[in-house]
Amino acid sequence: MAKQRDHNQEQIDAFAQACRNAGLRLTHQRLEIYRELAAATDHPSAEVLHQRLRRRIPTLSLDTVYRTLATFARHGLINRVETVESQSRFEAKGMRHHHLICSRCREIIDFQWPAIDATALPEEIAPWGRIDTRNVVVYGICRTCLE
Template sequence: MPKKITFTAEQEHAFEKACRDAGLRLTHQRLEIYRELATSTDHPSAETLHQRLRRGNPSLSLDTVYRTLAVFAHHGIINRVETVESQSRFETKRMRHHHLICSRCKEIIDFQWHHIDEAPLPEETRSWGRIDNKNVVIYGVCNKCLVSEKTS
């Protein structure tokens, strides 16, 4: 099981406000899905979230998890992590960060890169239109996979 972070009362209040601002009803299922995602450090897929949540709520359907994540992402409450996999991965909005993704085990690690965040975009991008987000995703092979490769 991946490492968990604590879900604070402040996060819950911020989530409730985000739902109100988006015109979404705050349901028990939505709160549980958000709470599980907010306490996860592994950028889980909808399927992974569903497996974790079913332990405490066996009647929760995978379709409900998919639809809820899509609604949250549409309203900017969560982020869909861009990967080359066909399976979407998700995270709650936290401080500005970028991602390292292992091309073997698919682990995703957050990192900060202030120089990129503060750097102006290249001149040729300025005439394109409005840029809403600047995000770096770096692919490679993590140390765990490199070590297991050497011992195989």
């Protein structure tokens, strides 16, 4: 448990430094939004984060959560998980990974795929410009939904 707490504090400290580097003020609300997102394992939407945070910060508006997440994503502090649904989902940056999404229940699972990460991209896209990230999103139906 202490090891997890140390890791969480290291992640928060790295986030605080990244905010300073990006010229962003580290307000109480921003810190709590990031802290909640970093603790989440379910890739929550802004609405879900807002519901969770309202217990601790009753005055927090949904608009503030949306704007904060957009700011964090724009500065590369968090990832917006691309899905086919209209509602964006978010995660704190962490180890390189890809996503498996259930088309029925919308559960998102992280997985690692080192072979894809190491594979060279096709040469015909080289003239396009600079590739910053690559992400595989796999859609299917999870075991729970199949049963």
